[in-house]
Amino acid sequence: MSTLLEVTDLHVEFRTRDGIAKAVDGVSYAVQAGQTLAVLGESGSGKSVTAQAVMGILDSPPGRITAGRIAFHGQDLLTMPERERRAVRGARMAMIFQDALSALNPVLSVGHQLAEMFTTHRGTSRKDARAKAVELMDRVRIPAARQRAGDFPHQFSGGMRQRVMIAMAIALEPELVIADEPTTALDVTVQAQVMDLLAELQREMDMGLILITHDLGVVADVADHIAVMYAGRIVETAPVHRIYAAPAHPYTKGLLESIPRLDRKGRELYAIKGLPPSPHHVPPGCAFNPRCPLARDRCRTEQPPLYEVAAGRTSACHYWHECLHGTRDSGTPEGAGR
Amino acid sequence: MGRYVIRRLLQMIPVFIGSTFLIFVMVYALGDPVAALFGDRAPDPATAAQIRRDLYLDHPLWQQYLHYMGQIFQGNFGTAFDGESVLSLMAGAWPLTLRLTIVAIVVEAVVGVVLGLLSGLRRGRTVDSGVLVLTLIVVSVPTFVSGYVLQYLFGVRWNVVPPSVSPGAPLNQLILPGIVLALVSLAYVTRLTRTSVAENHRADYVRTATAKGLPRHTVVVRHLLRNSLIPVVTFIGTDIGALMGGAIVTERIFNIHGVGYQLYQGIVRQNSPTVVGFVTVLVIVFLLANLLVDLLYAVLDPRIRYA
Incomplete structure (x- = not known):
């Protein structure tokens, strides 16, 4: 088992009108290949900001990484040139966002948004990328994938939209997926289906998963390790059954x-x-x-x-x-x- | 979609009738066209009566209107008092104005969107403040000032372009008038694009696009700009009509014998058939431009679907 991602002593600050806010204050955690780390905490505990720093999609300004190291396969992402970083982003590590309705582009068809992954990272032709997009939609079990590829995000139900989001994240079989509260915006019955799908895909593809959540119930079934965050710091880490x-x-x-x-x-x-x-x-x-x-x-x-x-x-x-x-x-x- | 278009076209009929009738009433209520025809001299009563009969002016206004509309749909826009047919005036004027409008729209859209995008992406920085000041100045200066100043500078002082446009109005001579005509709208397009881009910049789907590993220009153009242009397109679309009818000042400054020029002449000389004829066509242009905008809206934003 190798260490996929290692965050060491990460500090993130936000410069706002009220002064400097230390959103992340010395966070360290590691994710092993194929394992799930659950990051638990209330809103504002810094769990999402840490994830955004890992993905390299922090809103900056006002956000700024002031110290720390984020190593992906031992290579520091923070010192990597933006070009290389972009090749990692989306292809080798991907993110699933909380609210798929706002996270998907409202004016582009889901097929197009999925195909974009292949055309950008693999140089696939538009036609082949479109076929792969349909395959992906099939894989996350969206019914009538071929017909629905031309539909727009608002034409899908919440659960189906989140499946599109998941399909987008797993498109290029990344080694690491960060799921930021993937089920929070969904009905309880749909939550379980989406979590099951995510766990199943993780097993099949042997992905590392960071599951960000405030829901302890979700964590118990899927996580291997837990890191609990409070006010920008990690307060406890443990194997899930122990905690x-x-x-x-x-x-x-x-x-x-x-x-x-x-x-x-x-x-x-x-x-x-x-x-x-x-x-x-x-x-x-x-x-x-x-x-x-x-x-x-x-x-x-x-x-x-x-x-x-x-x-x-x-x-x-x-x-x-x-x-x-x-x-x-x-x-x-x-x-x-x- | 098809049914929507048909419904919209049908809705245009009462608007068309209402607006043309209003214009008809206003123009004919202004004064006695026959008296105007004779200028300072008092007309001979018998001749005046004859002219009135010939021009259908001895009938009640509503009959005049119906007669006029009937003629229009047969392709007859009447004859100006100087004997030239309104249709031939139009044939000379519309192509010029259309070309001028196209130049103006292109300038307005391209420059406005680029400036708006730049300042929207760099909110609060020097570029943004610079563009803000610039647009405020442009909005505050009336067209007859900016028109004459630019004409003097480029046409007279530096001799870059001819100061007045030649009768054929070739495209290269229309660039300066086009810019003058576009200036005010250009400022609005810039402000609108800036606000829209700044608003969408922090949108979740833009962050998603970045997280997908797309290059910056793809994120900005395909994801950010595409969404931000929806309100801008609406504005530009409705502006088509305004630019065509509102070119009176610009056309006078640069001596372009387009729609604005003919309208001005028609009003000054109380040439009612010219005024009513041109405005009627302008009304149609406005209505079609609005329909176009509504249809374009559905293409740009799939969330809008017409039943």
């Missing part, structure tokens, strides 16, 4: 407890108190401290590093031990938590 059993960060724990569960029927649903901080005014120390049930003086002054709590598990909480085991033991992090 559900025993979260090592109070924020993750709060998220898990706020999912409605059948065995807690009738009881009041837990909610994390307070609101996420504005990126202009991130509190000192641990950014989560004003909302954290475990917060102490140390949390308000000292920013926690990512402690290694187990093999392949990290947590950015001074008191991760307490969170993981439910004790007030603030013992040394090394070697614990197994």
Whole structure:
């Protein structure tokens, strides 16, 4: 298993009228070939901005990458000339956007938009590209693909539109697909179909997948690893089955407890108190401290590093031990938590 | 689509009748054309009555209108008081104006869209502010000022083009008048394109196009500009009619004997058949231009479908 993508200490700033907002503040994560990394977090946690930085489609200005490294197969994308970068974009890594209705061009037929992938990257003739577009639509199981290739995005249902979006992303069999909340804009019943399709295609093509979501329910079935983000930083990383059993960060724990569960029927649903901080005014120390049930003086002054709590598990909480085991033991992090 | 076109064509009939009747009333209400024909001298009553009979002027206005319309559809636009048939005036004037309009439209569309695109892509930068100031100046200066100034500079001072257009009005001589005619609309096209491009620049589908790895020019032209031009095309389309009828000042400055010139002459000399005839054709041009815009709209934006 080789490392497909490695993001190291990425910093992204947005210069706005209210000052500089640190949207991404030292994020590191890695995706292995053929594996799925779920990036979890609330709106504004920096999960989408990180993905845009990886794709190289950050709105700049105002956005700016101030530090960090994004290595794709060991090669740093940030120092790569734009020409080479463009050859990677779309062909070797692709992105699926949240709202297919606005993400697809309203005045071009979906067949044209799909064919564009082949004509641009492969130099395919228009006619052959069109045939391949129809094949793709078949592959994502859009009924009557041949007839529908000439249709425009607004003529498709939400689920079918998202399938077009997926078809566009997998067109050139990329090694990495970034799906930015791919099911958020869809009906619940359609969500499952789209997720299943995505998982199936991933298996078939052995793609690495970064699944950006705020929906813990979606994550459980498809992800291998999870990275939880809060206020521009990663607060916890873990293999997916471990995090559900025993979260090592109070924020993750709060998220898990706020999912409605059948065995807690009738009881009041837990909610994390307070609101996420504005990126202009991130509190000192641990950014989560004003909302954290475990917060102490140390949390308000000292920013926690990512402690290694187990093999392949990290947590950015001074008191991760307490969170993981439910004790007030603030013992040394090394070697614990197994 | 076919049914839509037919419906639109049928809708044009009442508009056509209404507007031509209004013009007819206004022109004939202005004064006594027979008196105008005689100038300062008082006409001999018997001769005047004879002329009135010959010109159908002794009938009530609505009968005159019906008679006039009937004649028009037989291809007879009447005779100007100086004896020349209006149709032959038109045959001389329309081709000139049409050519002038085409030059103006091309200038307006090409320069306006390019300037608008540049400033829209570089919002808030020097290019954008420069274009903004430029368009404001152009909009504020009336055509008779910009026309005479450019005519003096290019035609007299630097001698680049002849200061007035020769009777045949070859295309190369129409470039300067075309620019003058286009100037104000050009500024509007620029502003409209700029706003539209700036608005769509951050659109999700533009980001998608970039994420697909398309080269920058493809993203800008095929995805961004294509969407941004929809309102611009509407404006340019409706402007066709305005440019044709509104060339009076430009045609006078550059001595082009087109529609504007003939209309002006017709009004000054109270030559009613000329005025009504030319305006009637202008009304038709306006109506057809609007229909064209509506149809073009559906081609450019597939979200609009006509039932």
